[in-house]
Amino acid sequence: MAGLAAVAIQTIEVPVAIAVARATEEAHGGLLQVAAIPDGFRPLFAILLLDYTLYIWHRLTHRVPLLWRFHRVHHIDREMDASTALRFHFGEITLSVAFRAAQIWLIGPSPEMYASWQMLLILCILFHHSNIRLPLNLERRLATVVVTPRLHAIHHSVKSEELNSNWSSGLTIWDWLHGTLRTKTPQESIVIGVQGFRDERDQELGSLLVHPFVCPADVPRVGTKTTRERPSQLEA
Numbered sequence: 001m002a003g004l005a006a007v008a009i010q011t012i013e014v015p016v017a018i019a020v021a022r023a024t025e026e027a028h029g030g031l032l033q034v035a036a037i038p039d040g041f042r043p044l045f046a047i048l049l050l051d052y053t054l055y056i057w058h059r060l061t062h063r064v065p066l067l068w069r070f071h072r073v074h075h076i077d078r079e080m081d082a083s084t085a086l087r088f089h090f091g092e093i094t095l096s097v098a099f100r101a102a103q104i105w106l107i108g109p110s111p112e113m114y115a116s117w118q119m120l121l122i123l124c125i126l127f128h129h130s131n132i133r134l135p136l137n138l139e140r141r142l143a144t145v146v147v148t149p150r151l152h153a154i155h156h157s158v159k160s161e162e163l164n165s166n167w168s169s170g171l172t173i174w175d176w177l178h179g180t181l182r183t184k185t186p187q188e189s190i191v192i193g194v195q196g197f198r199d200e201r202d203q204e205l206g207s208l209l210v211h212p213f214v215c216p217a218d219v220p221r222v223g224t225k226t227t228r229e230r231p232s233q234l235e236a
């Protein structure tokens with residue numbers, strides 16, 4: 001899964017992203033070029049805006065039936081560790097390219113800023129999917145700023161109310177602002193995976209590759225209740 005995803009990233013996503021970033025920079029387009037932002041602050045704004053728009057994309061992958069079919073492959077893993085971070089269907093990466101191009105066109109990061117964000121994002125994704133057990137107090141402090149393993153484990157729960165929370169990838173503030181931050185869930189109560197796809201067969205490479213094409217979309221029900229729980233309330 002990781003190999004195919006890496007091929008899609010290197011052959012489609014990165015070339016398109018860099019080309020759009022270069023074209024936007026040359027045309028002096030994008031929010032960062034148009035707004036009166038001091039040069040030194042541009043990389044910071046680029047990372048903030050790219051991280052926020054990625055939050056929107058992640059929500060869309062859970063709401064739009066076609067996107068959910070592909071993103072569900074990532075959620076089917078029954079045990080979370082750093083390898084889960086690499087388990088994306090190449091179709092999801094391919095479908096994300098148009099959104100990625102729009103993000104860059106709208107925001108206008110330079111190719112270097114975009115590449116730095118990608119590097120940071122990979123580190124964040126590896127970290128929050130990892131099975132590192134941090135001291136609870138330290139993780140609560142970290143969770144005030146960035147997405148941590150306990151926070152993201154809640155997003156990988158089979159329960160739809162938990163699945164439909166904690167969508168941030170880098171900074172936790174986006175979940176907090178949107179009322180989708182969930183922290184008061186004891187970790188031992190979480191069953192990781194997707195209801196109906198927890199058999200041994202669902203975990204096999206062949207099943208995962210054909211999954212988006214043969215399994216019905218079945219978008220999980222979304223509650224309207226907001227969950228602005230505080231990082232300091234993160235449960236062990």
Ligand SMILES: [Zn+2]
Pocket residue numbers: 058062071075155
């Ligand atoms: Zn997800």
